[in-house]
Amino acid sequence: MSGFQEFLDDFLTSWKNSSLEEIKSKINDTYQAREISSQSELYDFGYEESIEGWDQAFTSFQKDGTKWILEKLTVTPLRRNEMLAIIFASIEVDGEKSETGNLFFNTFRKEAQGNWKLVRSYIEAGIPGEHVRAFE
Template identity: 75%
Template sequence: MSGFQEFLDDFLTSWHNCSLDDMKYIINDTYQAREVSSQSELYDFGYEESIEGWDQAFTAFKNDESSWVLKKLAVTPIRRNEMLAIIFATIESNGKQSDTGNVFFNTFRKGAEGNWKLVRSYIEAGVSIDYVDQLIKE
């Protein structure tokens, strides 16, 4: 698991630094995701839509000097060569952190070459930071 932890730390650094090139490499081309909005609407998407979304977010962040605040909530093996990482992501802008964020349930798979790729995500959007802070304290 230590090799995965190092990879996950690199992934979070790429995310925090808004590195689209890294995301293109880390996300598997067969990636599948489902996002649930704060109004409980479902949105399913794949690799192309994901890269487009990261590109839009990273561009917006660079233009308004926002930054990501990322918290690792849990990491656990789920299958041979698969790890689940639960990450809370919110935004800080002008020194003020958002009251809400998204919880990402990201599944990573280790390929035959030994490299980890993001293969699936389930995302709960618009989660109150207060709920996440309570979870961390427990």
């Protein structure tokens, strides 16, 4: 698991730094995701839509100085070569933390070459941060 922890820390650093090229290298091209919006609407998407979304967010945040706040809540093995990382992602604008964020259930798989890649996500959007922190 230590190799995975290093990978996950690197993944989160790439995310915090809004590095599209680094994020792209950590996502499998068969990536699949499901997001549930704050209005309970369901949205399924794959690799291309994901990269477009990262690109739009990173570009926008770099322009206006928005910062990512990423909280690694838990990591657990799923299968021999798969790990689940639950991450709460919110933002900070002009020193003010957002009251809500997205809860990511990210599954990573160790590939034949030994590299970890993000293979699927389930995302609950618009979750109040106080709900996530209530169990700490």
